[in-house]
Amino acid sequence: MTVSMVEWHCGIGGVAAALGDAAKAVAAVDIHREALEIYRSNFPGHRAICRNIESLTPQMVAGWGFADFWWMSPPCQPHTVLGHRKDLDDPRSASLKRLLALIASLKPPNLAMENVPGFAESQSRQALLDTLESAGYAWTEEVICPTAFGWPNRRERYYLAASRDTSAGLASPKFDLIRPKPMGECVDAEYDFDARLIMDKAFITRYAGAIHEADRLHPSERTNCFTSAYGRSPTRTGSYLKLPNGEGLRRFAPQEVLALLDFPDTYRLPVDVEPRKLWPLAGNSLTLGATRRTLSRLAIFADRFAGET
Numbered sequence: 519m520t521v522s523m524v525e526w527h528c529g530i531g532g533v534a535a536a537l538g539d540a541a542k543a544v545a546a547v548d549i550h551r552e553a554l555e556i557y558r559s560n561f562p563g564h565r566a567i568c569r570n571i572e573s574l575t576p577q578m579v580a581g582w583g584f585a586d587f588w589w590m591s592p593p594c595q596p597h598t599v600l601g602h603r604k605d606l607d608d609p610r611s612a613s614l615k616r617l618l619a620l621i622a623s624l625k626p627p628n629l630a631m632e633n634v635p636g637f638a639e640s641q642s643r644q645a646l647l648d649t650l651e652s653a654g655y656a657w658t659e660e661v662i663c664p665t666a667f668g669w670p671n672r673r674e675r676y677y678l679a680a681s682r683d684t685s686a687g688l689a690s691p692k693f694d695l696i697r698p699k700p701m702g703e704c705v706d707a708e709y710d711f712d713a714r715l716i717m718d719k720a721f722i723t724r725y726a727g728a729i730h731e732a733d734r735l736h737p738s739e740r741t742n743c744f745t746s747a748y749g750r751s752p753t754r755t756g757s758y759l760k761l762p763n764g765e766g767l768r769r770f771a772p773q774e775v776l777a778l779l780d781f782p783d784t785y786r787l788p789v790d791v792e793p794r795k796l797w798p799l800a801g802n803s804l805t806l807g808a809t810r811r812t813l814s815r816l817a818i819f820a821d822r823f824a825g826e827t
């Protein structure tokens with residue numbers, strides 16, 4: 519059975535990539551044109567819509583057709599230290615506020631969302647839970663990092679799953695959906711020769727000790743969380759990769775960042791777009807195993823995840 523969804527803040531399509539043929543987007547909505555182009559080229563059967571969510575009315579959304587579930591990935595800056603934690607007062611929370619009004623009005627049968635761990639302590643979360651309570655949803659939340667399941671990339675995030683089908687309740691998550699994997703399997707040695715990725719000696723000397731240098735041959739290596747600032751800010755935005763034979767360091771290519779988020783090999787980024795434009799899009803996306811784990815709590819995905827434990 520194919521499940522229908524609205525993928526809000528769809529970006530390059532982490533949810534569509536996580537679900538493959540199991541779901542079809544009646545609407546995948548984002549304001550970022552380049553991200554949507556990549557979405558469209560990877561998921562031509564889904565309906566990608568370039569819109570500001572703040573401008574949408576219940577009538578417009580209802581007109582897209584019925585959706586079994588909505589996934590929301592609102593901007594995380596209102597809940598990060600670097601974003602000054604302005605929470606609901608941050609203008610970047612406006613699309614979430616709009617979605618809360620749309621949930622209250624349209625009551626989609628199932629909902630899920632992802633955000634940074636700071637969301638778990640926020641007024642935004644409380645506003646979301648108040649909306650869910652008033653509209654008759656049951657929900658479950660967790661903050662997890664895929665490394666706790668043996669995945670080789672750190673990305674601690676808040677996840678919520680909610681359903682109005684309160685008789686079935688929310689299932690326990692399927693643990694097997696985040697499968698252990700060596701970090702080296704996410705590396706493509708062809709990028710060792712890409713001059714755009716190689717760090718110069720002055721950079722390596724200046725930031726020695728302040729950056730994480732990942733070793734592809736180390737069986738339990740873990741990369742740091744890749745953020746949307748990877749390639750712009752030198753520290754705390756992701757790991758660097760040691761080149762073979764100790765010959766220096768390079769950045770991870772955007773396609774490798776996606777592999778570290780569990781994107782399938784079939785997912786393609788455009789080859790004619792510079793890495794510096796693709797890193798922010800990859801750094802904004804989702805860990806697909808954790809996304810599937812969250813969705814496995816919803817009864818509508820019982821068939822899709824039936825073989826998992």
Ligand SMILES: C[S@@+](CC[C@H](N)C(=O)[O-])C[C@H]1O[C@@H](n2cnc3c(N)ncnc32)[C@H](O)[C@@H]1O
Pocket residue numbers: 527528529530531532533547548549550553569570571572591592593594612613799802803804
């Ligand atoms: C954290 S990213 C989500 C990325 C996505 N889940 C993915 O897999 O690529 C947040 C997304 O929200 C989009 N966005 C932010 N404000 C928006 C708004 N008002 N209307 C529509 N999209 C918005 C951004 O362009 C960005 O792609």
